[in-house]
Amino acid sequence: MELILTIMIGLIGGIAVGTQTPIAGAMSQRIGGAASSFIVHLGGLVASGVLLISRRGENIDQWRELPWYMLCSGGLGLVLFLTVSHTIPKLGAVSGITLIIVGQLIAGLVIDYFGAFPRDIEINKLIGLALLLGGAYMIIR
Incomplete structure (x- = not known):
């Protein structure tokens, strides 16, 4: 049962990314990549803040003990967002999401x-x- 729940949560995350991606791409076309990234991340900040408060702060007070690269991981979200805002309008949602x-x-x-x-590969x-790369090639070309 735990495995099924984990798979469902993974699928929900994929649906969220697959839904957010074309919305973010369209927003970037209207107001620009940096502006739309700011709006998306501000919305994420508010939602995360509400969740954190509902969980009584979890262990947020220990943030100073995190390595520097963990504190910089939000920048990867910016890279993802700017990637989406560039690829989706040029290639379409299916191709852009496939590349991601x-x-x-x-x-x-x-x-x-x-x-x-x-882990061993x-x-x-x-x-x-290799099959996914072949499929991605077929989707994008």
């Missing part, structure tokens, strides 16, 4: 191999990635 997903999977493989909890994962 393939990029996430490549990053996941690298993180799995070199990250804090290293199995041949079936490499074959799956």
Whole structure:
């Protein structure tokens, strides 16, 4: 049951990204990439603040103990957002989201191999990635 719940949460996250991406791309076309990024991240700040308050602050007081790169990870959200605002209008939602997903999977493989909890890269994962790259090529061309 826990696995099914985890899979459902992952799918919900994917649906959220897949829904936000074309909306953000359209907003970027109207008001610019930096302006729309600011609006999206401000909305995320408000939503995160409400969630944090509802969870009684969790362990927010320990933020000073985090490594610098964790404190800078919000910049990656900006990179994602600006990527979306560039690719979606030029390639369409399906192609733009495909590129983002393939990029996430490549990053996941690298993180799995070199990250804090290293895992061997199995041949079936490499074959799956190759198939995804082939599928991405077919979608984009």
